Amino acid sequence: MFMILSLFYYFYFSIVGIYIIFLPKVLSEVGYDASEIGIIFAASPLVRFILPFLFMRGMRLNAVVFKFSLLLAILSAIAFYFSLESFYLLLASNVALGIGMSLMLPYVEVIALDSIGKEMYGKVRLFGSVGFIVVALVLVKFLSSAYVALDFLLFFVVFTAFVGYKVQSIAPKHEEKRAKKETNDINLLQDYKLWLGLLLVQMSFGAFYNFFTIYETDYGISLDMTIYLWSFGVLIEVIMFFVQGKFLHFNLLKILQLTILATAFRWLLVFYFPQNLNVLFFAQSLHALSFALFHTAAISYLFHLYKNKSLAQQFFSGISYGLGGFSGALLSGYIYEWYPKYLFLSSSIIVFTAFIFISLWMRERELRL
Secondary structure: OHHHHHHHHHHHHHHHHHHHHHHHHHHHHHOOOHHHHHHHHHHHHHHHHHHHHHHOOOOOOOHHHHHHHHHHHHHHHHHHHHHOOOHHHHHHHHHHHHHHHHHHHHHHHHHHHHHHHHHHHHHHHHHHHHHHHHHHHHHHHHOOOHHHHHHHHHHHHHHHHHHHHHHHOOHHHHHHHHHHHOOOOOOOOOOHHHHHHHHHHHHHOHHHHHHHHHHHHHOOOOHHHHHHHHHHHHHHHHHHHHHHHHHHHOOHHHHHHHHHHHHHHHHHHHHHOOOOHHHHHHHHHOHHHHHHHHHHHHHHHHHHHOOOHHHHHHHHHHHHHHHHHHHHHHHHHHHHHHOHHHHHHHHHHHHHHHHHHHHHHHHHHHHHO
């Protein structure tokens, strides 16, 4: 189980690396402006946000749906070749890839938490970070044209689908056990402080995921150095995933508060020192808290908070990475086009607002209990 899950995360997050590090730059060089790039990269997370609501109406994220997601991801990766220079076709291909990717991950996340637990989760998930960093370091040396990035994308999508199919062969015993326990106990309106906090954290990452490469190269940092900054952040993330198990025995909500404050500080550093490599490397080191520890604490908290564990993971993916990613990409696209200097200042303000909502949720939970 450990090895097959590790391989899935490796290939899945290699796709994410190609998608968020290189594709915005590729689209910029092809001729798309910042607002168009923002719209294209906002469409996929918007779909990710909508999907969980369909599953509240009786659909279930089961083996059949998972296999469909694998096939859809392959077909959409192929479609990128025919749509690169057409805004609307590219938008449609991006949406299809978003549907496939957003169905895959929650399915596997529940299997991972179910079978190996939150303490071991980081040791499996770190292989995703390794995949992210390796593809970044390799692709930057071969990125002679936009189609090279698409070749890498298709290669990793195919391998992710193959390994995902192998993971699914382990899933039925867990799937049958969960199906008897899961009832829809998720009330988004009642728990809005929690979900809004999670959404705003990911919304603040819109500037980073979609425009960090463009932002730094526009300030005179070379593309190679920018990739080293990405890679360093992920290297620190890998270390955190490896050692984080002992931290997860503490209050998960307090961990979320800490990691959110670290994220606000991180974006402030990027805003004030966009050309200072020492500061930028330190800011990237905070990725250990703002992504690695935050992510595991969040999915672990939701896993224990709700009975419907698969739907909780879908909503985390849909609301945080989906709606948060959509609004963050869209907002950052327009901010970077109109007020580029203040891109990461806006991110810091957004994520500090998330800290306020998580703190309010923590107080509410204490009163309930």
